[in-house]
Amino acid sequence: MRVMGIDPGLTRCGVGIVDGRPGAPGTMVAVGVVRTDPEAPLADRLLALDDGLRAYLEEHEPEAVAVERVFSQHNVASVIGTAQASGIALLAGARLGLPTATYTPSEVKSAVCGSGTADKRQVTSMVTRILRLKEAPKPADAADALAIAICHLWRGGVKARIAAAVKKESAR
DSSP states (O other): OEEEEEEOOSSEEEEEEEEOOTTSOOEEEEEEEEEOOTTSOHHHHHHHHHHHHHHHHHHHOOSEEEEEOOOOOSOHHHHHHHHHHHHHHHHHHHHTTOOEEEEOHHHHHHHHHSOTTOOHHHHHHHHHHHTTOSSOOSSHHHHHHHHHHHHIIIIIHHHHHHHHHHHHHHHO
16 A cells, blocks of 8 residues: 655654555655745645645555644644644645555654654654665754654554444344
C-alpha cells in the first residue's frame, strides 16, 4: 500500500510518501515540504498549499492519505493555521476519493517509537531506521510526515478491518 502522510502547517506542510505493509519496513517514495509565504493573504496561502499537495498526489498516486490531527496548543493563532492546513490536506485526499485518516501526535510517536512521549529527535531517528535511509530526512516537518505515513501503514489497516467487522456485525 502507498500512503501519503501529511504534517499540516500553514507555512511549512510536511509531506512523506511511503510504500509498505503492516509490520514490515517501508520504502520511502518521496519526501518534502510545501511552503507558503507568511506575508501572503490567507486564501492565497491555502490555495498554494492545495496546489502543492495536489502535485504530490498526482505524481505519486497514493492509495490513502494520513494527516496528523490538530491538538490544542497555547498559541491559538498557530492552532488555527494548523487546523486550516489540516482541512486542506483532508480535502485534497477526499477530492480524489482516497481514504483519509487522522492520528494524534502521540499515536504517531507510539507507532513509530513505541512511546507516545518520544521527542522529535527520536521520531526522526526511528523513521530513518524503519525506512533504512542513509541520512535523516530534513526538515522535521518532512520526517514527521513520513512517521504519519508509517503509522497509517502499521495501524490504519487494522483500524479499517475492525471498523468493517463492527459494521458487518451491526448489520446482522
